Amino acid sequence: MIVTLTFNPAVDQTIQFDEPMAPDHVMRASDARFDAGGKGINVAQFLTAMAKPCVATGVVGGFTGTFIRDDMRADGVETAFVEVDGTTRLNTTALADGVEYKLNHDGPTIEESDLDAVVERVREQDPDRVLVGGSLPPGLSVADVDTVATAGDWETVVDMEGKALRELDAQYALCKPNREELGEATGDDVSTVEGCARAADSFRSRGFDRVIASLGGDGAVLANGSDLLYAEALDVDVVDTVGAGDALLSGVVAAWEDGEDDATALRNGVAVSSRLVERAGTAVPSFDDIEALRERVTVREL
Numbered sequence: 001m002i003v004t005l006t007f008n009p010a011v012d013q014t015i016q017f018d019e020p021m022a023p024d025h026v027m028r029a030s031d032a033r034f035d036a037g038g039k040g041i042n043v044a045q046f047l048t049a050m051a052k053p054c055v056a057t058g059v060v061g062g063f064t065g066t067f068i069r070d071d072m073r074a075d076g077v078e079t080a081f082v083e084v085d086g087t088t089r090l091n092t093t094a095l096a097d098g099v100e101y102k103l104n105h106d107g108p109t110i111e112e113s114d115l116d117a118v119v120e121r122v123r124e125q126d127p128d129r130v131l132v133g134g135s136l137p138p139g140l141s142v143a144d145v146d147t148v149a150t151a152g153d154w155e156t157v158v159d160m161e162g163k164a165l166r167e168l169d170a171q172y173a174l175c176k177p178n179r180e181e182l183g184e185a186t187g188d189d190v191s192t193v194e195g196c197a198r199a200a201d202s203f204r205s206r207g208f209d210r211v212i213a214s215l216g217g218d219g220a221v222l223a224n225g226s227d228l229l230y231a232e233a234l235d236v237d238v239v240d241t242v243g244a245g246d247a248l249l250s251g252v253v254a255a256w257e258d259g260e261d262d263a264t265a266l267r268n269g270v271a272v273s274s275r276l277v278e279r280a281g282t283a284v285p286s287f288d289d290i291e292a293l294r295e296r297v298t299v300r301e302l
């Protein structure tokens with residue numbers, strides 16, 4: 001069973017405009033939606049939609065926290081949140097004339113007692129895998145993620161920005177930087193797929209059994225110590241890319257839960273991610289045909 005941990009959840013507001021963004025001008029939206037978000041929360045929603053046993057934990061507070069609880073309950077996602085005093089953030093994606101703008105808050109301050117309560121929530125679930133995803137709100141540090149990773153007998157998967165990945169100190173089953181984060185974490189040249197694969201492979205020595213780098217339209221690479229695998233992206237109509245990395249990670253972890261090997265897990269991740277980017281925001285799509293879709297993803301050794 002998987003527990004996802006989101007220290008900094010968000011209500012994701014996605015607003016669409018039919019004209020380019022312009023300063024000093026009231027922009028009138030043509031469409032808008034709100035979704036429960038934050039990286040671990042997205043993963044929990046996608047895993048639940050793929051019928052994989054999973055519980056989402058983390059900290060929520062205020063009216064946005066209530067929205068997240070309600071939204072996840074409506075989607076049938078099991079949760080074990082810790083309620084905090086502050087207000088969970090509201091992050092905005094503005095889609096205007098083919099351009100994607102992403103505006104993220106820093107989130108409410110988390111106290112040490114909140115961290116202890118979260119670790120306790122994780123322990124209560126007795127998970128095989130814990131997935132920690134997203135930024136750290138004020139009050140928390142990278143060392144707190146190491147605390148989670150070492151607090152029990154579980155594998156920990158981590159999805160954080162590059163600088164944070166570099167500062168982690170425990171042993172992790174997997175990290176999943178995007179291209180920019182991989183470059184930031186390693187300082188390597190990530191301008192080509194081969195460069196990303198080399199950087200992912202060398203970054204394993206920093207405490208990761210596997211590194212998967214999500215490369216947007218270029219697909220994804222996976223380094224596990226024996227293989228360097230590359231999966232091409234599927235050719236789909238992209239509405240926006242918010243949550244694409246979370247979807248990739250969900251597909252990978254879901255396949256591992258089924259006992260699949262890394263190559264199949266990577267193909268599944270790319271298929272799940274392709275399905276998500278065809279929708280606005282982090283709304284949960286149907287994954288009913290995901291096995292058929294993954295047959296279209298090619299993986300090769302680099």
Ligand SMILES: O=P(O)(O)OC[C@@]1(O)O[C@H](CO)[C@@H](O)[C@@H]1O
Binds near residue numbers: 091
């Ligand atoms: O600010 P963070 O925690 O790095 O990222 C948060 C976030 O941008 O990531 C998700 C998509 O991956 C969204 O649901 C959410 O708004």
